[in-house]
Amino acid sequence: MATPDRPGFALPLLLLAGFRTLIDDLHAELARQGHAELRPAHGFVLQAVGPAGTTASDLGQRLGVSKQAAGKTVDRLVALGYLERVDDPVDARRKLVRMTARGHDGLRRSAIVFDELRDSWAATLGADRVAAIEDDLRRMVPADVFHLDVPGWFGG
Template identity: 85%
Template structure:
């Protein structure tokens, strides 16, 4: 039950602040490690492209944005060297968007940094509290916990 000292709107704001803190810390470290141009939305895009690649239209669907919005982000990530466009070997009419080695490096480094950030939370809060927080969030969120359509959901 919400109370005057803990109104209901505080919970989503704290969850968002925790997310923002982790993402800001991630991107500061990625910049330090040679990826200064990666932005939070780029992580969703790189994940949505995946190791098999995809088309701009499929990417837009996965992200919950228009094909044009996806194409604009792809253009930016191609210019930065994280993605490339290639002919689809199965259909010459289609162009695939694929991760480059730089894109894969960004994803690999992100995974390592997220582990380090979790370790930092454990050092501050304790292993049991972080595990309990994760367990509670698993219990309160749908099974499909990692959704790539966050950019579209936010209205990007």
């Protein structure tokens, strides 16, 4: 209703809507699988922490936000049981951020569900069309933007 069949707005709106659709579907399914508290941003954070773990400063750099912001996000994920902080044995300043078992579970399930959602798109659109969308976007999106998993860019 508020929307635009104005030509200029269609493409960005469709990209956003496509992303949102995927994320909504993902979280509906994750909630069913015992991860109701996992918010859209959290998947990207877990992804950025990675299996090896990292530090708050490094996490901030990966996500393109300040170390303070990264620290606060880690606090929340720690409170939810997805991450834990451990002292670095070789550098007393550092605190390693690592995924807990629950964190690993959440991330693993996210990837699986995303795969299923992609398959369901492929079932409607055709696998080649989905692959074509991916190829086209990969060509149009600068690598540094593609490689940025940052959640909060939208409102920043």
